[in-house]
Amino acid sequence: MGIIRTERLVFEYIRRDEEGNVEGITRAVDEVDLDVRQGEFIAILGHNGSGKSTLAKHINAILYPTEGSVWVDGMNTKDDKDLWNIRQEAGMVFQNPDNQIIGQVVEEDVGFGPENMGVPTEEIWERVEESLKAVGMYQYRKFSPNKLSGGQKQRVSIAGVIAMHPKCIILDEPTAMLDPNGRREVVRAVRALNDVEGITVLLITHYMEEIIHADKVFVMDKGKIAMQGTPREIFSQVERLKQLRLDVPQVTLLAHELQKSGIGLPAGILTVEELTQALETVQKYRP
Amino acid sequence: MSIILDHVNYIYGSDTSLAVHALKDINLVIPDGQFIGLIGHTGSGKSTLVQHLNGLIKPTSGSIYFNGEDIHAQDYDKKKLRSKVGLVFQYPEHQLFEIDVFSDVCFGPRNLGLSRQETELRAYAALKQVGLEDDYFYQSPFDLSGGQKRRVAIAGVLAMKPEILVLDEPTAGLDPKGRDEILDQIAKLKEETGITVILVSHSMEDVARYVERIIVMNQGSVMFDDTPREVFKHYRELEEVGLAAPQVTYIMQALSKKGMPVKTDVTTIAEAKEEILRVLRGG
Amino acid sequence: MLRDITLGQYYQTDSVIHKLDPRVKLIATVCFIISLFIVKSWVGYVIAAIFLAVSIRLSRVPFKYMVKGMKAIVFILLITVVFNLFLTPGEALVSVWKIRITKEGLQMAVTMAVRLSFLIVGSSIMTLTTTPNSLTDAMEKLMKPLKVFRVPVHEVAMMMSIALRFIPILLEETDKIMKAQIARGADFESGNLIKKAKAMVPLLVPLFISAFRRANDLAMAMEARCYRGGEHRTKMKPLKYAGRDRIAYGVLAAYFAGCIAIGICL
Numbered sequence: 001m002g003i004i005r006t007e008r009l010v011f012e013y014i015r016r017d018e019e020g021n022v023e024g025i026t027r028a029v030d031e032v033d034l035d036v037r038q039g040e041f042i043a044i045l046g047h048n049g050s051g052k053s054t055l056a057k058h059i060n061a062i063l064y065p066t067e068g069s070v071w072v073d074g075m076n077t078k079d080d081k082d083l084w085n086i087r088q089e090a091g092m093v094f095q096n097p098d099n100q101i102i103g104q105v106v107e108e109d110v111g112f113g114p115e116n117m118g119v120p121t122e123e124i125w126e127r128v129e130e131s132l133k134a135v136g137m138y139q140y141r142k143f144s145p146n147k148l149s150g151g152q153k154q155r156v157s158i159a160g161v162i163a164m165h166p167k168c169i170i171l172d173e174p175t176a177m178l179d180p181n182g183r184r185e186v187v188r189a190v191r192a193l194n195d196v197e198g199i200t201v202l203l204i205t206h207y208m209e210e211i212i213h214a215d216k217v218f219v220m221d222k223g224k225i226a227m228q229g230t231p232r233e234i235f236s237q238v239e240r241l242k243q244l245r246l247d248v249p250q251v252t253l254l255a256h257e258l259q260k261s262g263i264g265l266p267a268g269i270l271t272v273e274e275l276t277q278a279l280e281t282v283q284k285y286r287p
Numbered sequence: 288m289s290i291i292l293d294h295v296n297y298i299y300g301s302d303t304s305l306a307v308h309a310l311k312d313i314n315l316v317i318p319d320g321q322f323i324g325l326i327g328h329t330g331s332g333k334s335t336l337v338q339h340l341n342g343l344i345k346p347t348s349g350s351i352y353f354n355g356e357d358i359h360a361q362d363y364d365k366k367k368l369r370s371k372v373g374l375v376f377q378y379p380e381h382q383l384f385e386i387d388v389f390s391d392v393c394f395g396p397r398n399l400g401l402s403r404q405e406t407e408l409r410a411y412a413a414l415k416q417v418g419l420e421d422d423y424f425y426q427s428p429f430d431l432s433g434g435q436k437r438r439v440a441i442a443g444v445l446a447m448k449p450e451i452l453v454l455d456e457p458t459a460g461l462d463p464k465g466r467d468e469i470l471d472q473i474a475k476l477k478e479e480t481g482i483t484v485i486l487v488s489h490s491m492e493d494v495a496r497y498v499e500r501i502i503v504m505n506q507g508s509v510m511f512d513d514t515p516r517e518v519f520k521h522y523r524e525l526e527e528v529g530l531a532a533p534q535v536t537y538i539m540q541a542l543s544k545k546g547m548p549v550k551t552d553v554t555t556i557a558e559a560k561e562e563i564l565r566v567l568r569g570g
Numbered sequence: 571m572l573r574d575i576t577l578g579q580y581y582q583t584d585s586v587i588h589k590l591d592p593r594v595k596l597i598a599t600v601c602f603i604i605s606l607f608i609v610k611s612w613v614g615y616v617i618a619a620i621f622l623a624v625s626i627r628l629s630r631v632p633f634k635y636m637v638k639g640m641k642a643i644v645f646i647l648l649i650t651v652v653f654n655l656f657l658t659p660g661e662a663l664v665s666v667w668k669i670r671i672t673k674e675g676l677q678m679a680v681t682m683a684v685r686l687s688f689l690i691v692g693s694s695i696m697t698l699t700t701t702p703n704s705l706t707d708a709m710e711k712l713m714k715p716l717k718v719f720r721v722p723v724h725e726v727a728m729m730m731s732i733a734l735r736f737i738p739i740l741l742e743e744t745d746k747i748m749k750a751q752i753a754r755g756a757d758f759e760s761g762n763l764i765k766k767a768k769a770m771v772p773l774l775v776p777l778f779i780s781a782f783r784r785a786n787d788l789a790m791a792m793e794a795r796c797y798r799g800g801e802h803r804t805k806m807k808p809l810k811y812a813g814r815d816r817i818a819y820g821v822l823a824a825y826f827a828g829c830i831a832i833g834i835c836l
Contacts, residue, residue: 060794062790062793062794084796084798087793087794087795087796088796091794091795092791092794094787094790094791094794096784096787098739098784099783099784099787099788099791100787100788100791101735102732102735102788102791102792102795103703103735104701104702104703104731104734104735105701105703107806108703108806108807111806111807112792112795112797113795113796114804114806115803115804115805115806116795116796116797116798116802116803117796118802118803118804119804120804121804121805121806121807121808124804124806125806128806142582145735146738146739160795161795164795164796
């Protein structure tokens with residue numbers, strides 16, 4: 001069984017009007033089946049309101065399913081006795097960097113998780129050091145979080161989660177509030193965690209450039225999984241992605257447009273090199 | 288009718304040891320009716336610069352003229368200036384406060400001391416301009432979706448009937464479709480009313496499609512100020528300061544290096560497509 | 571601007587005072603403040619001044635920086651002095667029209683000015699040399715006995731440290747919202763009191779909403795990181811007394827005893 005598994009996961013909430021009367025029920029997550037293996041890099045895409053964040057919060061046992069089940073490393077999130085083990089094994093990074101840093105000094109914030117878990121003092125220091133080094137923020141350990149850039153703050157948040165020694169880490173739109181530099185920093189740090197430390201990564205985003213290196217991509221819409229496959233498989237369906245309020249990197253879009261005009265290019269081009277090579281071939285064998 | 292910045296400098300905390308030279312000798316002319324992209328990464332001074340345009344920040348030295356008048360002159364009416372130079376901040380939906388959408392949009396014109404009728408007419412027109420449907424007018428702004436909230440907030444500034452509209456990162460945090468919708472709406476507004484628009488962004492790709500002029504800020508100075516085509520020619524320099532030209536620029540550069548006789552100064556996908564097709568079809 | 575308030579904000583440097591256990595600094599500050607009210611003669615104030623000067627010197631915080639932070643309080647200080655100077659009855663020294671400055675008034679004004687400024691400088695040494703976090707740690711530890719009376723000591727300390735973390739963020743946010751509303755023609759300055767209070771609505775509503783949103787997010791982030799109150803919790807930086815703390819306690823005891831002696835005898 002995979003490290004994260006959901007079975008027919010449904011989450012509903014009741015909408016109420018101003019007087020508190022029930023207006024209706026919204027199904028934010030609708031029968032989602034996921035099976036993520038240890039060490040995978042999974043990306044979940046979707047427009048705002050597609051249910052992707054709600055899904056993510058189930059894995060950390062912040063929300064509980066209305067129907068169906070979620071297992072993290074074999075533990076059902078409904079079991080109260082496993083709650084803290086689940087939260088330790090499935091670490092979570094949120095969107096707004098300011099609203100998840102608790103400490104007033106970088107190193108103290110990274111130590112917050114281990115402190116809560118009751119890790120002995122000396123080991124906390126070791127964990128803080130290794131986590132900050134893993135995201136390249138060790139030289140900032142004595143800084144106040146207020147003095148850091150958005151990308152740096154998010155890396156501190158990631159270190160704070162790694163210090164809890166999780167098996168997987170769920171990042172809920174960690175780059176949505178960052179500028180391109182910050183986004184690159186964070187994505188690089190996340191990829192390194194996956195490559196070097198072998199931590200399973202679940203990256204939730206709507207920036208297509210960030211998922212090119214994922215092992216598998218899920219696209220969500222209206223609470224359901226609308227598409228799944230490798231990045232190449234996903235990116236080859238430009239029209240479908242547009243329907244789902246998403247877009248593709250410019251290079252993929254250009255390749256798609258050229259294809260529509262009758263140029264014979266392979267589907268799902270992801271990088272500039274791929275496109276230029278393909279075009280070179282086309283030119284060479286031009287009748 | 289224009290804004291002129293003449294040797295504008297701005298220094299934060301000049302009386303402390305932590306003084307930061309946020310703007311360095313900025314000289315710009317912003318004529319009527321232009322669609323301008325102001326690009327720079329966080330901390331490049333672009334947000335500080337736009338706050339100078341409506342007098343929220345006073346330059347440490349240098350002058351700013353709006354329609355020929357120094358906006359920091361003794362008897363200059365700042366309130367009127369702020370109605371003429373509309374500034375939409377980043378995440379503007381965080382400034383909504385009224386009980387319903389319509390009242391919130393009325394806030395600006397009401398502050399100008401307009402009659403009730405005029406205020407409401409303007410609010411209505413502004414909400415129409417941002418493409419919000421009537422059904423939402425009497426809902427609480429806090430019940431709307433992220434994209435809708437942002438439209439309401441932009442309408443709140445439009446209702447003051449500005450001659451110049453400055454938007455600081457109007458697409459931050461929106462999904463791709465939401466981003467395109469807002470940008471298209473702004474472009475449409477620009478076309479219909481002929482208003483001057485300054486779009487602050489850190490994404491070249493977003494603005495390249497719309498604007499006719501790009502001002503690139505770096506470390507408090509203007510690095511480039513030209514048409515997108517000219518600015519993107521400096522893609523290497525842009526990269527050095529942590530910005531990047533749109534991906535199409537790189538594609539065309541790479542193709543040209545491989546010996547394909549394409550023009551490298553295209554700025555949009557549509558242009559790139561035409562250009563590649565031209566070469567491939569032996570045009 | 572709001573950000574410029576530096577009163578007692580932590581000043582990063584390496585000094586003996588910085589290294590002292592925060593509990594020592596907390597107790598010392600309390601003792602110092604009490605001592606200012608025990609001594610009533612100039613000898614006592616001279617001793618207090620020496621104690622203060624030595625502490626400042628040892629803290630390595632530039633005196634200029636300290637004074638700059640005090641600007642905000644000069645006004646309060648002036649009012650106190652003026653009130654004492656003119657409103658204390660007694661033997662008149664100068665008398666112009668209805669205004670009389672008495673000998674007692676002068677004495678009182680000087681004493682109050684000295685006390686107040688010593689008090690402020692004294693406590694700002696503590697905040698300048700101690701991170702808010704270790705300060706709350708110290709309070710938590712010192713108030714632990716209160717747990718017997720069901721006082722939620724850990725929770726209060728956690729709340730304080732979170733509040734301290736978010737003050738600069740919320741100040742910046744206030745500044746931003748204010749500017750955004752000014753850009754929409756809002757006027758926060760002119761008008762009478764009622765008008766001014768009304769003008770605050772467009773500032774306060776968004777600010778509260780934002781604060782609640784942040785609180786919500788933060789609570790979720792804390793839970794996600796296994797926070798479950800003070801039980802089972804270990805400390806990354808546990809408080810432990812070192813040799814220099816014992817010496818500091820010794821010096822403090824000597825000073826305090828001296829002050830009491832002076833207070834009684836002189």
